[in-house]
Amino acid sequence: MKLDILSNTFLRDKYLLLELRAPEEFVKPQPGQFLHLRIEDSSDPLLRRPLSVHDAVWPSSKTGSRKPVIRVLYEVVGKGTSLLSEKRPLTQVDALGPLGNGFDLGKILRAGQVYIVAGGMGVAPLFFLAKTICESQKAKGKRQKIVVLIGGRNKDHIVREKEFKDLGCEVHVATEDGSKGFKGRVTELLNSFLLKAADSRPPTLCACGPKLMLAAVAGIAQQKGLAAQVSLEEFMGCGLGACLGCVILTTRGYRRICHDGPVFDASEVIWTE
Ligand SMILES: Cc1cc2nc3c(=O)[nH]c(=O)nc-3n(C[C@H](O)[C@H](O)[C@H](O)COP(=O)(O)OP(=O)(O)OC[C@H]3O[C@@H](n4cnc5c(N)ncnc54)[C@H](O)[C@@H]3O)c2cc1C
Ligand code: FES
Structure with a gap:
């Protein structure tokens, strides 16, 4: 789904706030859920990057718009987030989501x-x-x-x-x-x-x-x-529970962070490493 970039502002140093306008049909996110963003249309970077929903403003009579606004707070750490930091308003970013389970x-x-x-x-x-x-x-x-x-x-x-x-x-x-x-x-x-x-x-x-x-x-x-x-973090491939690239060991066996998480009851995670 394409989301319009409203702003993408440096708060300080390597931290940015990305403000997106989503289509009316965008599903209301739960706290803890994330978006899986495709940063470029090209194949580099190939994989989407997971970024949490930092804030969501839902349409109401007060907002005057029928489209929700989603905010993402992120730190530039590598190629994907660096390219994202260069995105300007009036362009779009492709997002899957909201994904994952969220806090109870x-x-x-x-x-x-x-x-x-x-x-x-x-x-x-x-x-x-x-x-x-x-x-x-x-x-x-x-x-x-x-x-x-x-x-x-x-x-x-x-x-x-x-x-x-x-x-x-x-x-x-x-x-x-x-x-x-x-x-x-x-x-x-x-x-x-x-x-x-x-x-x-x-x-x-x-x-x-x-x-x-x-x-x-x-x-x-x-x-x-x-x-x-x-709420756990791991490198993600599909973000949809299909590739098993993000599993962790829990008391209930291996679980996928993208699909069964990213939020887990702390007592069910087997904390190795
Ligand atoms: C569910 C989830 C939610 C997330 N929410 C946020 C968020 O709201 N804001 C935010 O800034 N970041 C968030 N992250 C981390 C973010 O996805 C990574 O920082 C980003 O994908 C890095 O992409 P890159 O191409 O810039 O860096 P890369 O070039 O891929 O990697 C650069 C460095 O970052 C480390 N890194 C990359 N991905 C991860 C990861 N998933 N977990 C831990 N270390 C990683 C690598 O080890 C490497 O040292 C989240 C991760 C997950 C799994
Ligand atoms: S990233 Fe593919 S199963 Fe989680």
Whole structure:
């Protein structure tokens, strides 16, 4: 499906926000789902690139348009994302999606509070998750505490802090070099918050980031008896569950990240490597 590029803007350094206008028939995405983008019409790069839905604005009487707007937040890391960063408005990009399963919102909304843990570009799907939780709570007249912990190598790797705050989330930052917020890993910060929150209603954890970070979140959740959902990343071929290029081992056998995930219950993933 062709999506119109409305804007493709550098937020800073290697981080961009791509804003797309989708056709009316585009299926409403769930937080955690992703688009599989064909960057060029040529065969290089041959494979599509998976990028999470960072935000989705659905048509309403307020928006004045019948077409949804989808936002994607991405970091330039290689050829595909570099070519994507050169795309200009008034051109189009071909997208499959929304793909994958998304976070289990029912479970999250039943929890006492939510801890959202983002490592690096993990903020991309988690912002849409936080926004959706806030909107669901508002619609039900409820208020659930959302604590967002964002981790990165240094302050230049921390993005979307303000946007999470604007949603009403409590936001804390961890940098490995201490250039902003807590000095250390975001999972250490998570541990210290959970110690303080030990007397309150048990939170549920939602995380996205590098695999080692997610394994650490899963370990913390297991140790403290907390529910945790993690969004995994892997190199993808088809993105549709056909090529088996993205499998991981779980307690239910091999599962495809693109089709059975990318969001998994942390306790079902077998964390090897
Ligand atoms: C479900 C899913 C959702 C994603 N959402 C986002 C997002 O919202 N924003 C974002 O910036 N990135 C996201 N990614 C990662 C993104 O797909 C890769 O960064 C991108 O495909 C790299 O393409 P490239 O051609 O620029 O880099 P390549 O030239 O293919 O690779 C450059 C470097 O990036 C690493 N890399 C490439 N692909 C991946 C991958 N899938 N996982 C881990 N490392 C990789 C390679 O090891 C290499 O070091 C997501 C990945 C998945 C699987
Ligand atoms: S990328 Fe083909 S099965 Fe997942």
